[in-house]
Amino acid sequence: KAGVTQTPRYLIKTRGQQVTLSCSPISGHRSVSWYQQTPGQGLQFLFEYFSETQRNKGNFPGRFSGRQFSNSRSEMNVSTLELGDSALYLCASSLGQVYNSPLHFGNGTRLTVT
Amino acid sequence: KNEVEQSPQNLTAQEGEFITINCSYSVGISALHWLQQHPGGGIVSLFMLSSGKKKHGRLIATINIQEKHSSLHITASHPRDSAVYICAPMEYGNKLVFGAGTILRVKS
Numbered sequence A: 001k002a003g004v005t006q007t008p009r010y011l012i013k014t015r016g017q018q019v020t021l022s023c024s025p026i027s028g029h030r031s032v033s034w035y036q037q038t039p040g041q042g043l044q045f046l047f048e049y050f051s052e053t054q055r056n057k058g059n060f061p062g063r064f065s066g067r068q069f070s071n072s073r074s075e076m077n078v079s080t081l082e083l084g085d086s087a088l089y090l091c092a093s094s095l096g097q098v099y100n101s102p103l104h105f106g107n108g109t110r111l112t113v114t
Numbered sequence B: 001k002n003e004v005e006q007s008p009q010n011l012t013a014q015e016g017e018f019i020t021i022n023c024s025y026s027v028g029i030s031a032l033h034w035l036q037q038h039p040g041g042g043i044v045s046l047f048m049l050s051s052g053k054k055k056h057g058r059l060i061a062t063i064n065i066q067e068k069h070s071s072l073h074i075t076a077s078h079p080r081d082s083a084v085y086i087c088a089p090m091e092y093g094n095k096l097v098f099g100a101g102t103i104l105r106v107k108s
Helices: none
Strands: A005-007 A010-013 A019-024 A031-038 A042-050 A053-057 A064-068 A074-078 A087-094 A109-113 B004-007 B010-014 B019-025 B031-037 B043-049 B052-056 B059-064 B069-074 B083-091 B102-107
Touching (some): A010 A019, A031 A074, A042 A064, A074 A087, B004 B083, B010 B019, B019 B083, B019 B102, B031 B069, B043 B052, B043 B059, B043 B083
Antiparallel strands (some): A031 A087, B019 B069, B059 B069, B083 B102
């Protein structure tokens, strides 16, 4: 069974641009959650989607958004990039029908904003 | 005060030693994850537990919901156990909060 796939692995963007990251969950998983990891703040929860609906959201500005498609693939978008958005962005998938399903993480997308 | 406190922050052990990493949290949770992150970024969920104790190979995780405390133990540590270990309580609604992590180095 294929694992969680995140694309691209690396991205370099300029301040003010926008970026879209993609996450393909394990087949059959309907929940996808997104996380940001920076040296200063560590890991932080961004949002979680289940069956195309956002179920939970962390404390991030509106520049961070996401969506989930009918095949459970998810994208997150960051608009008007700032230097502080440079981070490793991770997604995780789970069955999600009930809370507390085990999480499976992708290898992440490393975003550098210059 | 942080919602999740992990200790120690750094740990160097000799191969074969018994290792304990502790986690205290202040939020109400439905479960707690112990995560392992190797250099390069990939994260693996080692355990998800909501009560009692779980064991997988040389790894043991315990949780005391009343005391809001969890521990991760590694028996007979090995250099391949060198990684960052992160405690991640799950608030109701699948929302994870994260500890700062414990950097473990096991020397041969």
